[in-house]
Amino acid sequence: MxxxxxxxxxxxxxxxxxxxxxxxxxxxxxxxxxxxxxxxxxxxxxxxxxxxxxxxxxxxxxxxxxxFSPLECVKFEQSKDKSIKYLFRLNDGLLIESVLLPMKEEQSDENGKITKHARYTICVSSQVGCKSGCSFCLTAKGGLKRNLEAGEIVGQILWIKKHNQIPYERRVNIVYMGMGEPLDNLKNVSKAVKILSENDTLAISPKRQTISTSGLAKQIAELGQMKLGVLLAISLHAVNDELRSELMPINKAYNIKAIMDAVRAFPIDQRKRVMFEYLLIDGLNDGLDHAKELVKLLNGIKAKVNLILFNPHEGSIYKRPSLENAVKFQDFLSAKGLTCTIRESKGLDISAACGQLKERSLVKMS
Ligand code: SF4
Structure with missing residues (x-):
């Protein structure tokens, strides 16, 4: 049926x-x-x-x-920290995933009246698979199957809001950080940004939408020219081209300098910052010499650094760093005046690294 x-x-x-x-x-x-x-x-x-x-x-x-139903949910898993990872089947049978991340819990006064509403971030996929080939990523293994249409991106957010009974007027933050490289599908991602921000749809301001890229410098410039008002996140993960090319082959096409030049030219709201994602991998890029290089690289950029502890998957050659090293790394950056957070390992117990839920389900179904 x-x-x-x-x-x-x-x-x-x-x-x-x-x-x-x-x-x-x-x-x-x-x-x-x-x-x-x-x-x-x-x-x-x-x-x-x-x-x-x-x-x-x-x-x-x-x-x-x-x-108006481009996808159906085939599976979801809730983590102890309440983040929920969804596996969706598209109308042509292909699978993608999205994550609902509760950021703040609802607060009420002594009479039970809500004083602060819960806040959520929804992480969406932009492609089925990905061709960027990052060595730490499970999604990369299957290559790129196809781009998502704008409506398939919008559909992930609509479905998640609806099924979690998040009222229409409750704003959510969107991060284009699920499966795929959003700037490799710029046409449909930028259209999704526009559709989502319209008053008669979900009215999610572009300022609440963050596009995360592995560093496609040319498309960063194109996105900037569109003047959508979205936020930008760069998956940096390494501070020298040698290591970055090993982790992220896309670095051979757009090296660190090319990315930094594109970021410096990107139009961004004065009150906002460019987010730099830095995946800490044990013994590879988590030393203080790397932190020092990172400070130099970001000099003059209104940046925020998000340190993420690598979340190993089966067969992974990389290891999770110690929290102690991560805190030292963070302290160094903070002492140099950089805003820096260590991302909570939301959903660690539900295979939160990109692509893992899909891979496990495929194993189960075959
Ligand atoms: S980390 Fe992101 S950009 Fe890199 S291969 Fe995986 S999905 Fe693609």
Missing amino acids: QERKLKENLKKENILNFTKEEFESRFDKKFRVKQIFEWIYQKYADDFSQMSSLPKELRQDLSRHYH
Whole structure:
């Protein structure tokens, strides 16, 4: 039954691929689009038949030509720290994953009245697989299968908000940091940013959306020219080209200097910083000499460094660093005036490293 529905969807257009303006161009009465979008993005409808403010004929017509369910959840795992990792099947059967990261818990006063709402970050995939080939990454092993459409990216956020009953008006942060290299799919990622930020969809400001890249300098420049207002994160992971090329082959095409030049030219809100992700790997890049080099590299950039403790997967040749070394690394950067955090290992017990849930499920299903 479910399979039949997926096949049917393949013949229809996905509404989540449309900006409001694009969809309006298909209607004589533009206000209908506002109504349809409200049902989808704000009232979390499951089906056109629920859209009671639309005439019956229009609902039937819509369901003949369109759908708004580009994915179905096949599996999810909740970690002890409450982060949830989802495995989604796309309409053509391919698998991707997303993660919901609760950042702050809800707080209430003595009368039970909520004083502060919970805050969430959703980490989304931008491609099925990836061709960047980072040596520490499980996703890299299967290569690139295809780019996600904008609506498949939007669909991950919509599905997660809806199924966790996160109300429409509760803002979430988005990080394009799941499977894939977002800037290798810039056309659809930038469209997803636009769709998500529209008032009649989920109204997630671009300032709450962070695009993370392995360092495609040319596309960083293109993204900057688009002036979307998104935040930028660079997966740096090494401070010299030799080690970086070993960890991330993409460094042979765009070396550290090329990336830094692109970052310096990137338009960023005065109050914001460029995030540098630095994966600490035991004995490889976690020494104080590396920290010293990192300070030099980031000189003059409004940067924030996010240290991530490598999360080993089966067969991995790299090891997790000691917390002690990570703290020393962090202290060194902080003493030099850099904002630096050690990322909590959210979801460590649920295989949170990119690609692991998918790989394990494939093993299970085959
Ligand atoms: S770490 Fe990211 S960019 Fe590198 S191979 Fe994995 S998914 Fe691609």
